[in-house]
Amino acid sequence: MDSLNLTERFQAHFNAKPEIYTRAPGRVNLIGEHTDYNDGFVLPMAIDREVHIALRPRSDSKVRIYSLDLEVESAFELHSLSRGSDWIEYPKGIAFQLLKEGFDLKGFDAVMTGNVPRGAGLSSSAAVELAVARAFAAVSGFEWNAARMAKTAQKAENDWVGVNCGIMDQMASAACKKDFALFLDCRSLEVEHAPLPQGVAVAVMDTSTRRGLVDSAYNERRSQCEEAAQQFEISALRDISLDEFNGRKVELSEIVMKRARHVVSENERVLEAVHVMKSGNINRLGELFNASHDSLRDDFEVTNDALNVIVDCAREQSVCYGARMTGAGFGGCAVALVEEEKAEAFSQAVSEAYRQRSGLEAGIYVCKASEGASIL
Ligand code: GLA
Numbered sequence: 462m463d464s465l466n467l468t469e470r471f472q473a474h475f476n477a478k479p480e481i482y483t484r485a486p487g488r489v490n491l492i493g494e495h496t497d498y499n500d501g502f503v504l505p506m507a508i509d510r511e512v513h514i515a516l517r518p519r520s521d522s523k524v525r526i527y528s529l530d531l532e533v534e535s536a537f538e539l540h541s542l543s544r545g546s547d548w549i550e551y552p553k554g555i556a557f558q559l560l561k562e563g564f565d566l567k568g569f570d571a572v573m574t575g576n577v578p579r580g581a582g583l584s585s586s587a588a589v590e591l592a593v594a595r596a597f598a599a600v601s602g603f604e605w606n607a608a609r610m611a612k613t614a615q616k617a618e619n620d621w622v623g624v625n626c627g628i629m630d631q632m633a634s635a636a637c638k639k640d641f642a643l644f645l646d647c648r649s650l651e652v653e654h655a656p657l658p659q660g661v662a663v664a665v666m667d668t669s670t671r672r673g674l675v676d677s678a679y680n681e682r683r684s685q686c687e688e689a690a691q692q693f694e695i696s697a698l699r700d701i702s703l704d705e706f707n708g709r710k711v712e713l714s715e716i717v718m719k720r721a722r723h724v725v726s727e728n729e730r731v732l733e734a735v736h737v738m739k740s741g742n743i744n745r746l747g748e749l750f751n752a753s754h755d756s757l758r759d760d761f762e763v764t765n766d767a768l769n770v771i772v773d774c775a776r777e778q779s780v781c782y783g784a785r786m787t788g789a790g791f792g793g794c795a796v797a798l799v800e801e802e803k804a805e806a807f808s809q810a811v812s813e814a815y816r817q818r819s820g821l822e823a824g825i826y827v828c829k830a831s832e833g834a835s836i837l
Contacts, residue, residue: 467515467529471572474527474534479515479572481599485591485834486511487577488584488633489665489796490787491642492753493731495761497627499686499724500648500697502731504655505629506663507637508828512575512588513837518600519568526552529574539566544621551586552593554621558613559597567601578824580671582788586622587630590614591834594635599836607636607833608650625680637833644735648699655735657830658743661782662804663796666775666811667824668767670792679789682720682761689713689721698724723761727753747782747798754785754795763790767819771795774814780807 471479486507493503514526522539528548535549542557544550559566573592577585594610597603611631618624618631628647637643641654657663690697692712698721701709706725710718730749737745754772758764764772768786775784775797784797799807808825815823 467513467572467574470527470529471515471517474572475517475570477517477570480517481596482513482515482837483592483595483599483834484511484513484837485588485595485634486637486831487588488630488637489663489794489828490629490633491663491796492734492749492785493629493727494753494757494785494787494790495682495686495763496699496724496727496731497629497647498683499690499728500699501724501728503629503645503647504642504731504734505633505637505645506642506657506828506830507633507833508577508583508665508826509831510577510583510826510828511831512573512577512585512592514571514573514592514596516569516571516596516600519570521568522566523568524552524556524571525569526571526573529572539568548589550622551589551617554617555590555593555597555614557621558617559594562613564597564603565601566597569596569600571596578667580793581667581824582672582790582793583665584630584634584788586618586624587614587634590617590631591634595834595836608632608652610834611635612650624676625683633833635833637831639832640830642738642830644731648697653735655738658738658741658746660801661743662799662801663828663830664775664799664804664807664811665787665826665828666771666784666795666797666815667826668765668771668792668794668815668819669821669823670765670767672789672792678763678791682763685717685720686724689717692717699728701725703729719760719762723756726756743782743798750783750785750796750798751776757786757790761790765790765792767792767821768795770819771811771815771823774811774818775807777814778807778810
């Protein structure tokens with residue numbers, strides 16, 4: 462994204478020069494799906510699709526943000542926040558939560574733009590939240606702590622926007638390092654930056670189907686996981702191994718057993734994935750991707766036809782090591798590991814096969830692992 466352009470647009474809109482630039486990335490989750498709210502493990506990577514903000518501090522407590530992409534300005538007063546229902550709720554939620562946590566905030570004028578596909582499961586909302594949090598930190602003069610801000614952003618999304626998400630997306634957007642995936646323990650928030658294997662490209666495949674009204678399905682999965690944990694008398698599904706689970710699974714109803722089996726096996730796959738990434742065993746990493754998708758399809762039941770079709774199209778390519786749905790599911794994106802040098806040909810072949818089989822157009826992005834939220 463071009464910060465020069467952002468400067469010009471800021472000048473045109475506010476008749477002044479911006480003084481600070483912030484950015485925050487979207488993310489793709491490599492493996493560890495629906496494990497974050499079970500205190501488990503995830504392995505996301507920030508992508509080179511981001512939200513950028515150019516801003517200028519104000520001397521009062523007003524925040525004005527002009528969205529270049531929507532061509533609309535929205536504003537709020539820090540000390541009289543009231544709920545609405547459009548994109549400005551994300552910045553407002555961050556303000557609300559920071560104030561609640563005792564931060565002394567200053568106002569600013571800003572122009573915002575982004576190229577994270579919206580509603581595709583690539584965390585465009587986390588990117589907005591973290592870019593805005595960085596903006597508040599810069600104008601209000603408080604120290605940036607990635608994990609702390611990720612928690613604040615998650616809380617804003619839970620309590621202000623009303624989306625019951627886990628911590629993965631905000632941690633990925635806040636704490637990733639360029640060229641690395643983020644191995645995150647969602648209970649302790651300890652992180653390890655895991656290097657991506659050499660010669661491998663990460664292809665994000667957007668099915669162009671959107672998840673729509675699935676909050677209820679997401680929440681239902683969460684309750685089923687909690688029910689399993691309660692039944693086992695553990696605080697979260699993170700606390701049971703696959704062997705132990707297999708010995709006790711008869712204690713659960715069929716449906717709760719399947720949901721829990723996905724989570725428990727997925728946690729083990731993440732741990733193995735980190736291990737094989739370090740040893741460079743790409744073939745095994747691909748197998749783990751495949752097993753993750755199959756478990757999300759058959760046990761957790763959060764894929765849709767489009768996701769299953771695009772994953773099949775990807776796996777049929779000889780340059781593909783493995784493919785799986787990514788994010789919450791029910792639509793959105795899948796992710797594939799492919800031979801780096803053949804990534805372009807892979808994208809074309811998958812688009813073509815997907816068009817033939819589903820009648821839909823895929824958006825395929827070969828992504829680079831990028832840096833978490835920063836000041837430019
Ligand atoms: C969404 C949520 C995350 C996580 C994933 C599933 O992206 O925002 O917290 O639960 O779904 O892994």
